[in-house]
Amino acid sequence: MIITDSTNGEATTESWTPESFPIPNHWVYADFEQVFENIPLTGLKIPQKEYQKSGEHAVVDQGADLIGGYTNDSNKVLSISRPVIVFGDHTKCFKYISFPFAPGADGVKVLMPRDVVSEKYAFYASKSLRLPDRGYSRHFSFLRKSKFPLPPLNEQHRIVAKIETLFSELDNGTESLKTAREQLKIYRQTVLKHAFEGKLTAQWREQNKDKLETSQQLLARIQQERQARYQRQLKNWQTTVKVWEENDKEGKKPAKPMTPSGIRYPAELELTDLPGGWCWVEYAGLCEQIRNGISAKPEGDSGTKIFRISAVRAMEFALDDVRYIQNIGGIYDQYLLAQGDLVFTRYNGSRNYVGVCAEYKGDGTHLYPDKLIQTRIGVPSLSSKFLEGAINCGDSRRFIESRIRTTAGQSGISGGDIKSIPIPVCGTEEQEQIAIYLSEQTSEIDKMVEEVEAGVRRAETLRQSILKKAFSGQLVPQDANDEPASALLARIQSENATHAVSANKTTNKKLAKPRNKEVRDD
Known part of the structure; x- marks a missing residue:
């Protein structure tokens, strides 16, 4: 059962009760300290900014990948005599590590299973736990409060062997599914690439060649539309400013519309040849606004909705992936998105998500943070949906990837990079x-x-069903000849008591050490 903190809806360690279920009579439930020793890591942890792409020693952190990076600093390496479990305090990630490694700095806990506990049994038992989710907050206190079902040692080995046999079969099937998923991604990109190189509509163009504009006519019309839209906006702005002045300049002066930069062909780039009636243009010339979002930090669970960075993926916009910010007096209203805006990710931990864009189709009540970039199209005949697809594939996407810069584990692009994206365009x-x-x-x-x-x-x-059966005694048959788990627990308690006495003796010796006599000049 999980009880939440009434102030923020998150589970607290004090109120959280670990999940338990019936286990065989010869099993016992063990506390965290009876199963694991928490290995001290003082002076060993390596900050992520110091990771190397290659090196002599692996760095294991709380990220999803088994190895987070590398180091050549042998003084940071944790030498282990037995496999250990690495737990991510923030991510709840468990890793089974059987080689010397350097621990990553943020949120890494290294757990050594006790001698009477199989290392892999401890690993799978940990992965079966249902710890509360506190986002990027810490979770180790919940792990320490958990109870671990402990069978006889021989049965632990049988359970591990059965789990790994079943998981191996599952992994083979899952790997095939993941391969199919990657192939579908490639196929999707191929379809998009063909669409925005004019290949999907080759037959249509042949049937309608007498109606098509030339590339020069298309460019001229786009330029004319952009200029006409700017003139209308400029006229509206002049009217709005006049009203503002008549009201004694109350409030902030209305912002002047952005002067069109002109339609420019990206001549310095090597781009795919396009069919007749198509042309390449720089993105800036198509936009009336390109702007970073709000740098203020969202807080609370009420106010104006502001998107998380994760809301934007390539051609996908999660309208419910929001936080809240106080927009008192409408101070952030200029950052409200409008339907048809194309929003880009400016920064992300994964390069795959940097510079991707999606069309906003919301109701105009959403703000966006500084790590997203809003763009608004200023050419009425160019569909936002068309541009969204074009930007996320082919030469446009390759250009973005060539501009991505990585600093301290975060990858990013600038507004200037967005403005320079080459875009293939065609008629309406x-x-x-x-x-x-x-x-x-x-x-x-x-x-x-x-x-x-x-x-x-x-x-x-x-997979979860297999783990649940495994740790409730339903996966493998029991053997009456196995030493009961209570005997294992008694040995653990005896070992802990011995270690405690030894530690106390060492402490007492240190405390009883005589001081050097003070030398006085009489």
Whole structure:
């Protein structure tokens, strides 16, 4: 059972009760200290900014990957005589480590199973725990409060062997599903690339060649539309400023619309040849606004909605992935998104998510943080949906990836990089045809991806079911000849008592050490 803190809805260690279930009579429930020794790491932890891409020694941290980085500092290496369990205090990640390593600095706990506990049994038992989720807060206190079902040592070995046999079969199936998922991602990118190189609409263009604009005509029309839109905005701004002045300049002066930068061909880049009626342009020339978001920190569970960075993925916008910020007096209203805005990720821990964009389709009540970049299209005949697809594939995406810079584990791009993205554009009717073709093809891909994801979820559910049976005594048969777990527990308690007496003697010797006599001059 989990009881939450009424102030923030999060579980507290004091109120949390570990989950337990019936176990065989010859098993016992053991406390954390009876199963693990928490290894001191004083002076060993390596900050993430000091990780190397290669080196003599592996760095193991609380991230999802088994190895977070490398170091050449032998003084930071933890030499272990037996495998250990590395626990991520923030991430709740468990890792089974059987080689010398340097611990990462943030949130790493190294746990050595007691002599009477199988290392792999302790690892799988830990992974079966249902610890509360406190986001990036710490979780070690919950792990220390947990109870561990402890069978006889021989039965522990049988349980581990059975788990690994079943998991091996699951892993083979899951690996096939993940391979299929990656192939579908590649296929999706291929479809998008073909769409925005004009290949999907080649037949349509042949059938409508007498109606198509030339590339020069397309560029001229886009420039004309952008300038006409700017003139309308400028006129509206002048009217708004006049009203502001008539009201004794109350409040902040209305912001002047951004002067169009002009439609520019990215001549210095090597880009894919486009068919007739298409052309490459720099993104800045298509936009009337490109701006970073709010740097103020969100707080509380009420106020104006502001997106998390994770809300934006390539062509996907999670409208419910929000926090809240106090927008008293509408001080942040200028950062409210509008339908059709394309929003980019500016920073992320993963390069794959940097510079991706998605079209905002919300109701205009959402703000965006500093690590996202809002762009607003200033050419009415260019569809935001079309541009969203074009930016996330082909030469446009490759350009973004070439501009990504990584500092202290965070990858990012600038607003200037966004402005310089090369964009393939075509006429309005062809954009509509591309939308139809993409809708048909990507919907089929999405169905296949969902089937694969459902298979991965079923495999994970089965994995958890195996662990639950394993640690309730239902996975392998019991052997009456095995030494009961109570005897193991008694040995653990005896060893702990011996260690405690030894430690007290050492402490007492240190305290009883005579002081050097003071030399006085009489």
